[in-house]
Amino acid sequence: MLQVLLSGLAIGGVYGLVALGFAIAFYVTRVINFAQGQLLMVAVMVTAALSTTGLPTWLAALAGLVGSAALGVLMYFVAVGPVLAYDRFSFAWLVSTLGVAIVLETGAAIIWGPTSRAFPAMLNNNTVHVGTGSLTLQQLLTVVVALLAVAGFELVRRFTLFGKLGMAISADPEMARAVGSNTRLAAGVAFGVAGLLAGVAGVLIGPITFANPYLGDTYGIAGFVALMIGGIERPAGAMAGGFILGLLDEGANHFINSHASDWFPFVVVVAVLLLAPRGLFSSGEVLRRLRRTTTPMAEGTS
Secondary structure: OHHHHHHHHHHHHHHHHHHHHHHHHHHHHOOOOOOHHHHHHHHHHHHHHHHOOOOOHHHHHHHHHHHHHHHHHHHHHHHHHHHHHHOOOOOHHHHHHHHHHHHHHHHHHHHHOOOOEOOOOOOOOOEEEEOOEEEEHHHHHHHHHHHHHHHHHHHHHHHOHHHHHHHHHHHOHHHHHHOOOOHHHHHHHHHHHHHHHHHHHHHHHHHHOOEOOOHHHHHHHHHHHHHHHHOOOOHHHHHHHHHHHHHHHHHHHHHOOOOHHHOHHHHHHHHHHHHOOOOOOOOOHHHHHHHHHHHHHHHHHO
16 A cells, blocks of 8 residues: 555656646636647657667766756747737637647657657666655655646746746736736746656656657556646645545555556546536535535525
């Protein structure tokens, strides 16, 4: 049981980082970036490709992170920003982000080939024991980095000028623009940070899996499911949703069968959305719905 818990937290950290990237981009722009998983894939493929040339692993990983962050910024200014400027209230951004996802995936398959390739082991060959369970140092690093990422975001959001600008833009972009805030720059930074988080998730999961051009589909969907569980309006809730999804994945694999993780989390998502359409951690949504459900019952019995 402890091993299931540890493994669930480790993979949940990866899901949480992808979900946090989704949430940060949405927090500032009200856009869900459906190419988030492909930004993860880019970091994985760049790192794997450069490491085969003899470049030190940490430099290859750094290049992968820079690539995913830069693509996030470029994506906003080329594919998202112009669409929002034309009609902020349309869903054209959905088509543009999906289009970017297809371009990145197809481009990666053309450049590096459609087959899987090895990823540097990094810390995956070293094991640390926790009670009766164990984690590789790579998995332990994943949990630590995920917690530091969400804590760092909350500190920036609450205590820095840029964080307050992001909150202002999130609440009322028109008013923020009217008082002189550079909303396009803030949105570009948000997409860059989201791309960086996707890249970090890719570098952390790479040693545990393989580098593959289609890797982004798997982790993009998982990150989006985590976002729905935790709540799209609270980035910290998205990270919590990632850990919950990771635990559900491992629990389903262990207690049902090895294929249960393909469908069981989606059953849970449906249940969560019925109880709290905005997510478990979205502004007390669950408590409000429970009150609305129980109050008429209480009135009927009085």
